[in-house]
Amino acid sequence: MESKDLQEELTCPICLEYFEDPVSMECGHNFCRSCLRRSWAPDGGAFPCPECRQPSSPASLRPNRALARLTERTRRRPSGLCGRHWEPLRLFCEDDQLPVCLVCRESQEHQDHSMAPVDEAFESYLDKLLETQCSLTEKLKTAMCLQDTERKNATEWKDKMKNQKLRFRAEFTKLHNFLDEEEQLFLQRLSKEEEETKKKRTENTLRLHQIITSLKTLILEVKEKSQGSTLELLQNPKDLLTRSKNQDVNYSLEVLEVKTLCRIPMLKEMLKRFQVAISVAEDTAHSQLVFSQEGRYMKNGVPASSRPLLSTAWSYFTGWRPPQQTTDSVKRFQHLPCVLGKNVFTSGKHYWEVENRDSLEIAVGVCQEDIMGIDDNSEMSPRVGIWAICWSPTSYCPLTDSPISPTKPEPALHRVGVFLDYGAGDISFYNAVDGVHLHTFSCSFVSRLRPFFWLSSLASLVIPPVTGGK
Incomplete structure (x- = not known):
């Protein structure tokens, strides 16, 4: 039996030391008598085995004298002897990384293993261990230096974070x-x-x-x-x-x-945070509308049903194209020169801008998806699900059920910003150049909303590209 295995067999499972006055229980397990006394019941009744939990009484304990003699012999055994052959450990097995005796070297277990004298192996591994110790010490110093640096960096970072919070508060207070x-x-x-x-x-x-x-x-x-x-x-x-x-x-x-005028400083910068890219759903457009630049430019041009040759040539040379043809299952505007955006809004805050390219009237805003059947300009109002303003560079007015006198802006109104706050139920319009507030509709939106565009005869508009925001 190997020395390590023998030592385990002679060790008490409770105190993990060599047995002292070992006794055997009815289940066959061995323990020190003094260790078992701690497990006895106060009334002297049966108690469970610490290993298998089988109950035994104190009267059933029997001294294990053979185990006591073997324990004592092993304890008195001189150090440096083979636990199997009781021979001096003169060799070191490189394969098993253990000292062995001369008899072990001849055994089948170590026959093909590389051996070295114990003294030589000791000197070799001592040098390696000392070298490793020095290397580990240097690594420890480096790690401790890094730890100190990390603590210093963390302290500096906390100070910087604290100062930055103070700076934020101070600047926002200003x-x-x-x-x-x-x-x-x-x-x-x-x-x-x-x-x-x-x-x-x-x-x-x-x-x-x-x-x-x-x-x-x-x-x-x-x-x-x-x-x-x-x-x-x-x-x-x-x-x-x-x-x-x-x-x-x-x-x-x-x-x-x-x-x-209501001109709020930095309003334009704040609105830009919510800017979204708007694209036109050409399959919803009235046949009079023509498009170019991937739908960002649109114009109320020559009707497609009249003078087709002139219309085709004009579209070719100008780069404009008629709206996309679609199946009957897709709804489009039949009576008014309108078109919807592809974007669908059901929550959140969104901002986009529209530019008027001439002095003619256009209308921009948001609408519900089921308003294609309107056939009169006077119907465009919140009552039917359209929240928009009609404007030109010289005047503007919100589209409502009751007539409102147009407002003349100063300076001329060439670009309008549309801001939808779905949660608050607000759709607001601003002069996109100087941030002047134009009008706000307030209501509770309960359906999907899409961008809405209407163009008077020969009017044109452009949706500028997004320069920031979402």
Whole structure:
């Protein structure tokens, strides 16, 4: 039996030391008597074996004298002897990495193994171990230096992160203060304009009141004059007629407009964060619309049903093409020169821009998907599922059920930004050049929305490429 195996057989499973006064249990397992005492029940009854859990009583324990003698003999055995042959360990087996005796070398187990004298093997492996120890020590120093550097880097990173958070807070505090100041400034301008307009309205009201009072007085004088006697009527009637003739309603009615525009600093940059690429679904387009540049350019051109030769030649030389032909199962606009975008919105925030290439009217916004059947421009409103504004460089107005006077923008309106906040139920329109707010529709969207475009006769528009955002 190998020395290691023998040592395991002579070791108590509880204390993991050589047996001291070993005893055998009924199940055949051996333990030190003192180790088993710790497992006895207080009443001296049966207790389980620590290995197999079979119950035994203290009275059934039997001393194992043979195991005690073998343990004592092994404990007194001189070191450096073969556990199998009790011969000095003079050789080292390179294959098994163990010291062996001369008898082991001749055994079949080690017959083909490489052997070396113990002293030589000791010196060789001692040098290798010492060299390895030095190498490991150097690696440990390097690792500890790296650990110190890593701790230093972590500390510096925490400081940098803390400073960056403080910098963010400080800069955004400045920004909040700046926006608060700008808000107050615009509100002051608006209040000043309101006061000036109120003063002007009061003056106009007073003037109209004076004109009305004067007219009522003249009417009363004329009535009394005409109902008087002959002599009373002929008492200087020319003076009354002259004053009545000279009493004019000298008043020009002025439509009141709000001149202070809602221009929020950095709004354009914020909107760009939500910018999406819009593409046109040409299979939904009216036949009058033609497209180029992969659908980013569109125009309300010559109807496809009239003058086909001229239309074909014009399309060839200009690069425009008619809308894609489709099957009857796909709906398209039959009555109005409209087209939908391919994008479908059911949540989130989205922003895109549309540019008007001439001075003609176009309409842009969002709509529900089932509005292809409208046949009159007056139907384009939120009532049918269209939220859009109609605009040209000289004016704009939201498309609603009730007529609204067009607003004249300053400067000219060439590019409009459309911002959809689906969750908030808002669709807002801005001057994409200076960020001035134009109009906002508010409602609860409960269906899929798509970009919407309408072009008046010969009007054209372009959807600029995305320069940032999503």
